[in-house]
Amino acid sequence: MAEAIPQTNPVLRNPHNHSDKAERKFLRQTYKLHQKAEAHAPQSHQQEHEKKDKQPAGGFDATSIPSQIPGYTVRITFHRAHNLPFADFTSLSSDPYLVAVLKTDLPKRHKQDPDLVFRTPTIRRNTNPKWNSVWKVAHVPASGFTMKIRLFDEDPADHDDRLGNVHVHIKGISEGWGGLAEQSYTIKKRMASKRAYLFRGCAALISSNVKMNGDLIVSVECLGRSEGDGGRVYTLGPLPWTRHYSPLIGRLTGTKDRSETEDGKKMPERYNFQAIQMQLAGPVPADLYHRYVEFKPFIAGMFNSRSITGRVLNHALHHQHSRIYNFDRSTQYGCFQEPCIDMTKQFLNFVHYDHGGRIFTYVLTLDAQWRFTETGKEFGIDMLSKHTMHSDVSIYIAFSGEFFIRRIKKSRRPIVKRASPGGSSSRSEGGADSQDPESNALPPEAESDADDDSKPDPNGTDSSTDPASYELFIDNDSGTYRPSAKCLPNFRDYMRHSLPGLRVVTLDCQADAEKLKRLKQEQVERKRKMKGSVQYLQRTSDSSSISSSDEEDLDELERRNRDDEDEKHGKGRKMKERVKTATVGVKTVLAGAARGGGIEENEKSGEGCGGSGGIVGEDGPVRMREEKEKLKAENTAQR
Numbered sequence: 001m002a003e004a005i006p007q008t009n010p011v012l013r014n015p016h017n018h019s020d021k022a023e024r025k026f027l028r029q030t031y032k033l034h035q036k037a038e039a040h041a042p043q044s045h046q047q048e049h050e051k052k053d054k055q056p057a058g059g060f061d062a063t064s065i066p067s068q069i070p071g072y073t074v075r076i077t078f079h080r081a082h083n084l085p086f087a088d089f090t091s092l093s094s095d096p097y098l099v100a101v102l103k104t105d106l107p108k109r110h111k112q113d114p115d116l117v118f119r120t121p122t123i124r125r126n127t128n129p130k131w132n133s134v135w136k137v138a139h140v141p142a143s144g145f146t147m148k149i150r151l152f153d154e155d156p157a158d159h160d161d162r163l164g165n166v167h168v169h170i171k172g173i174s175e176g177w178g179g180l181a182e183q184s185y186t187i188k189k190r191m192a193s194k195r196a197y198l199f200r201g202c203a204a205l206i207s208s209n210v211k212m213n214g215d216l217i218v219s220v221e222c223l224g225r226s227e228g229d230g231g232r233v234y235t236l237g238p239l240p241w242t243r244h245y246s247p248l249i250g251r252l253t254g255t256k257d258r259s260e261t262e263d264g265k266k267m268p269e270r271y272n273f274q275a276i277q278m279q280l281a282g283p284v285p286a287d288l289y290h291r292y293v294e295f296k297p298f299i300a301g302m303f304n305s306r307s308i309t310g311r312v313l314n315h316a317l318h319h320q321h322s323r324i325y326n327f328d329r330s331t332q333y334g335c336f337q338e339p340c341i342d343m344t345k346q347f348l349n350f351v352h353y354d355h356g357g358r359i360f361t362y363v364l365t366l367d368a369q370w371r372f373t374e375t376g377k378e379f380g381i382d383m384l385s386k387h388t389m390h391s392d393v394s395i396y397i398a399f400s401g402e403f404f405i406r407r408i409k410k411s412r413r414p415i416v417k418r419a420s421p422g423g424s425s426s427r428s429e430g431g432a433d434s435q436d437p438e439s440n441a442l443p444p445e446a447e448s449d450a451d452d453d454s455k456p457d458p459n460g461t462d463s464s465t466d467p468a469s470y471e472l473f474i475d476n477d478s479g480t481y482r483p484s485a486k487c488l489p490n491f492r493d494y495m496r497h498s499l500p501g502l503r504v505v506t507l508d509c510q511a512d513a514e515k516l517k518r519l520k521q522e523q524v525e526r527k528r529k530m531k532g533s534v535q536y537l538q539r540t541s542d543s544s545s546i547s548s549s550d551e552e553d554l555d556e557l558e559r560r561n562r563d564d565e566d567e568k569h570g571k572g573r574k575m576k577e578r579v580k581t582a583t584v585g586v587k588t589v590l591a592g593a594a595r596g597g598g599i600e601e602n603e604k605s606g607e608g609c610g611g612s613g614g615i616v617g618e619d620g621p622v623r624m625r626e627e628k629e630k631l632k633a634e635n636t637a638q639r
Helices: 017-040 047-052 196-205 248-255 299-302 308-324 341-350 386-390 483-499 513-532 550-563 568-592 598-604 620-639
Strands: 072-082 098-102 114-118 131-140 145-153 161-171 180-186 215-225 233-238 239-246 273-280 332-336 360-364 371-374 401-405 416-419 425-427 470-475 503-507 535-540 543-547
Touching: 017 161, 047 598, 072 098, 072 145, 072 239, 114 131, 145 215, 145 513, 161 180, 161 196, 161 215, 161 598, 239 308, 239 341, 299 308, 308 386, 332 341, 371 386, 371 598, 483 503, 503 513
Parallel strands: 470 503
Antiparallel strands: 072 131, 072 215, 098 114, 098 145, 131 233, 145 161, 180 215, 239 273, 239 332, 273 371, 360 371, 360 401, 401 470, 416 425, 535 543
């Protein structure tokens, strides 16, 4: 046999040959010239159109829901808990609530889609709380679900202490499944607050009657097959809402609110920023599916927490969300079983009807949770993203934008037929029910008028609670998610179903930019007027009368001058007599107007402020203000 020849790598005879270097240099130069020629070469119309339409990643996502057979509707009830540790050492108790996260084996459109989350109200100062909160979930697959329940102690001043965890595993569901009736689960102390269980452990060492572990009572019931197409789970009901208050942020943003006491009486306006969460009835239309837009390099890191800058921004937005939607003793809770007129009225109450020219920023999550606040350009979160804060840095949401409420000048007016010049009859329509549901055009009779005299007064005492008297203008103005204008019709129909009786108008932030800018500018002007309005005189169609606030001001001046030390001097006594005379005159005029005589009759009889003429007449309000300013100036000079 021939001897095998070992293989070796070829070796250049002259590795330092200058011709090889020149050849490589020539090839590099030729490649650069080729690239420049392709860049300057004329492109086809298709290539130019693709380059022009190239947008940053994100926005509307056309990914369809994975097809699955319809699942089952499950009702979960969180009854109560026993023997919870106390985390508040001042009251030797706790303010417990629980958060449940439900997971199934259904495939998601994207792995970043959030799971279903449910939170119970907070029970104050109780280690044996009773919630009896119900959660209905639709299209749960036959393979069952897993639910992780975390129990917390609410502590607004600090972070919430975890009291323990409970895991519920349902391995299969069918129409004949018996369910779980008030099943007791032991609360696991793993990852719980060490401070909360410190004293419990000390007490258990001393007394054998004290137990270390607590229990959670939960029920699960199958209500049968769910309606519609399967493929995703969603909250079917009930529809809870929460109202969060923040006076500090309200003072920073200049936002005022008129709160109510327990007996229903309205309190004076105070700085108070509000954040609202409303659970709407599911499911959200399948085409309402949007992802954040990567219009800047750091945006992806902010949502995914991959870079250092992204982690800092992600943490800041999570913290801002928890501050805005902060649960404390002032948080209000409520619930509706299904969409109804009362739910629409509650929404109008949240947004103060059309009072104050308010504009709100909103986000609708994939599980139909509607979150919104009144935010303006002066709010500091504009440095980051309002919509990102509302979504709690969610990668995918259903829809986002801004909205505001306007009163309809003439609402739900009956159809009136009138003869036209040509002999045919025409109709005059008004309100939402008389329009084409596919059209957003406002009929002339239903146009909203921000400056109409029939609007509520600045004190909010004259406001209609009928949802048919108002309309909701809602748009897709969100740079973070950039919702598609093609989704607006489905979004409008969904909002009309969620808020019965309310007229909903959707506007595209690009196609309707001029109209939207004009309407929002009118809202801003209304808000500016409401802040600077001071009423001294209230006029009605029948008679004129002095505002009761002026009488209170005069009484206050009289009281101050009575207690003033300068009353001993002649000038002080003279001013006191003038104030007293003016006060008695105003009270006399008000009494005469209340009897039906009116101010004009009092003037003719010589009664009034200071005898004939007085300060009530054609120039009454001006003269009265001058009198008040003069008295205040003299009082200041004396002091």
